[in-house]
Amino acid sequence: MERRLAAIMVADIVGYSALMEKAEEHTAERVARCQELIQEKAAALGGRVFNTAGDAWLAEFGSPINAVRCAAEIRNALASSEDMEGNPLSLRFGLHLADVVVRGNDLVGDGVNVAARLQQAAEPDSIYVSGAFFDNIRRNSPFAFEDLGERHLKNLSEPIRIYRLREEMARHRLQSAPTRVPAAGEKRPLSLAVLPFRVMGGDEDQRFLAEGLTDELILELARFRRLFVSSRSASFALTDADPVKVGNALGVQYVLEGQVRRSGDQVRIALTLIETEKGSVVWSNKISWPFTELLDLLETTAARIAATAFGRVEDASMITARRKSPENMSAFECFLRGLEHHRLGGVLEEHSREAVKWFTRAIELDPSYAAAYAWRVCAASDLPEFSYPESGEPDIRRALELDPCDAEANRIASFYELLKGDFDQAGRLMRRAMELNPSDAYIKARSAAVSIFIGEPEEALRLLDEAETLDPLLPVWCVEERGVALYALGRYEEALTALGKLVFQTFRSRLYRAAALMALGRPEEAGKLVKEALASKPHFTVSRFLFQERYRDPLLRQQLRRRLEDAGLPP
DSSP states (O other), rough: EEEEEEEEEEETTTTTHHHHHHHHHHHHHHHHHHHHHHHHHHHTTEEEEEEETTTTEHHHESSSSHHHHHHHHHHHHHHOOTTTSSSSSEEEEEEEEEEEEETTEEEEEEHHHHHHHHHHOOOOOOEEEEEHHHHTTTTOOOOEEEEEEEEEOTOOSSSEEEEEEEEEOOOTTTTOOSOOOOOOOOOOOEEEEEEEOEEEEGGGGGHHHHHHHHHHHHHHHHHEEEEEEEEOHHHHHHTTHHHHHHHHHTOSEEEEEEEEEEEETEEEEEEEEEETTTTOEEEEEEEEEGGGGHHHHHHHHHHHHHOOOOSSSOOGGTTTTTTOOOOOHHHHHHHHHHHHHHHBBBBBBHHHHHHHHHHHHHHHHOOOOOOHHHHHHHHHTSTTTOOOTTHHHHHHHHHHHHHOOHHHHHHHHHHHHHHHHHHHHHHHHHHHHHHOOOHHHHHHHHHHHHHHHHHHHHHHHHHHHHHHHHTTTOOHHHHHHHHHHHHHHTTTHHHHHHTTTTSSSOOOHHHHHOOOOOOOHHHHHHHHHHHHHHOOOOOOOOHHHHHHHHHOHHHHHHHHHHHHHHTEEEE
């Protein structure tokens, strides 16, 4: 008997019988169009519909992230489809990850039943996923969820933990979902990618340490300006790929792999440098060091790797701007735990609260720990009680006082100045962040956003070219800035093309496409996009949108407001 692991999506029309009773032929036509839409969306994301039952569709995907993206795309698209009385068709979705039985083109088994029961429990227009499904996507989810707890579902002997999809994730610094397809290109000279360190012995409790050390080493290597160091998000998106594939995808000549184990106060690190043409090992080393001396070790190790792989590097003066190390290493450990939770922050609110707690603990142990202040603001900004700019400004100011050379603190402070209306200072701070970490693609992409708002969209396009060179897997919420820059330049057709090429549409990209369509005199298409956007955020308004789109030019703000209101977004 053939079996395989699959992400199962079950979709069902709400009130199907009542719709058929009311208008049988019209409903049949709408259901047929809905089926076409589901099959189209599933195929586009690597899935297939393997069974239908009247008003229900069952689809399988090899990727759970693609499965949940498919459900969200279908829901958004249906929000703009109306019947004779102006009512959109409403569906509910259940998603589960399980080992299923293959029977010809059909799939059967307990896993399929669980997905069907989740769908039956869901509210209209809701997407429910099981605990098993959520655990598989939570580290790379492009969506935020609400934990509904365990529930007993019909004919299932054990309770199922259920999560409800809430909305898209915010633009997240540590988000590493592979939202782009890499394009093969020539390999850069003197180029390196650092893959996420693995935990020796499978101790998942030490994952936070392994990922934290990877981040630190990427930053240290980026200080050597003769080196091209691939961005963190690109490296983390290719965690399981072999070195040759990584080299081809990212255009780098070398890959650094590492394994970490902590035993008591000792940390053991095994490092391997591999050339990506044939996958041959160039250099390897095993080191054991007291945890309290770990940060100093990373600086020394980074210099050794650079010298071994590429020969002569720039003078030590080129790394004098490195971030200050915390004096208390238990504070460093708390900081790493905070980052671990912040990676999941926004996916579930509880992770953001845990991240704030750990960053606060790091500050209590080491009040001079600048990075902890900066990251505490990022984590707290995901919480509903956070308000700009009052909630986080003291932490940002303190981080910059303690370490004016912290790239993240400068980046975050730039957006605070933007919210306060000091556009010149926002530009200065973001340029400083780029100077401090020139190999960080995310910082370049966020710098592009600032450039758009302060009135320099052409500079934004240049920065985005650099960012995409650093990271061919740059997330959608960075790449969408190209369409926004083109919109700000009044190049509306080009903006539509750029935003339309995104591998999935975000809330923001839909609204900018709507505004561009209004500028081009195509209000029906614009209205459809606004309805799709409101499917995920039904209470969103133009005023909330303009709060985050902080244009220096008042005419651009007024123009954007008028176009979105005319397209149907509530004022």
